[in-house]
Amino acid sequence: AQSVTQLDSHVSVSEGTPVLLRCNYSSSYSPSLFWYVQHPNKGLQLLLKYTSAATLVKGINGFEAEFKKSETSFHLTKPSAHMSDAAEYFCVVSADGGATNKLIFGTGTLLAVQP
Amino acid sequence: DARVTQTPRDKVTEMGQEVTMRCQPILGHNTVFWYRQTMKQGLELLAYFRNRAPLDDSGMPKDRxxxxxxxxxxxxxxIQPSEPRDSAVYFCASGLVSTGGSGELFFGEGSRLTVL
Known part of the structure; x- marks a missing residue:
């Protein structure tokens, strides 16, 4: 069965410093992996996706994630945090490799950005 | 700019009342999902459809x-009748299942339901 584990429920960084949000996955086959972001009182927005092409995936707003099969990880990074990055971030795996769009969500990481 | 549209954005109602939430998926998408989000449970899948046919509604309380x-x-x-424990944000999402597709979903902004 597919699952994702987000290792930190809260992360706090200073503006201008790097961001690292950690995610490990479990999948019985080559996974489709995503990061979604949710700003307060908003819906979930796709940041980036991995679908077995390049292992380093670039997304919107300067975020990127690296798929590491040996470590079963898909960590999200950004070189320099901006105040507008404060939000909740969800690591997500496709339940069935994209066959139905059914997604399995992690528990979320709340990112705070201090001025 | 294609987007999933949900109505109402906010709804306050009294226990026992019927509540209907609506979703317009992105044109051309063939799957629709309903999720519920609460602080306690996070995101829960309630039901989903493919080509308008229900595929799985095991996450929904069937009686209401x-x-x-x-x-x-x-x-x-x-939801009929509504109960205070139904208070949550309900999200609709749509996607396109296709050969070689990645399976991503596009979410609406949600309907915030408060049952008093």
Whole structure:
């Protein structure tokens, strides 16, 4: 069965410093992996996706994630945090490799950005 | 800019009343999902449809919740009767299942339900 584990429920960084949000996955086959972001009182927005092409995936707003099969990880990074990055971030795996769009969500990481 | 549209954005109602939430998926998408988000449970999958047919509604309380897709441009989630424990944000999402597709979903902004 597919699952994702987000290792930190809260992360706090200073503006201008790097961001690292950690995610490990479990999948019985080559996974489709995503990061979604949710700003307060908003819906979930796709940041980036991995679908077995390049292992380093670039997304919107300067975020990127690296798929590491040996470590079963898909960590999200950004070189320099901006105040507008404060939000909740969800690591997500496709339940069935994209066959139905059914997604399995992690528990979320709340990112705070201090001025 | 294609987007998933949900109505109402906010709804306050009294226990026992019927609540209907509506969703217009992105044109051309063939899957629709309903999720519920609470602080305690996070995101829970309630039901999903493919080509308007319900594939799985095992996440819904069957006695009070119902989900339908009368046509390709409208999905509804109904609660009757509503209870305070139904208070949550309900999200609709749509996607396109295709050969080689990645399986991503596009979310609406949600309907915030408060049952007093």
């Amino acid at each position: 919740f119902s989900a339908e897709m009368p046509d390709a441009t409208l999905a509804t989630l109904k």
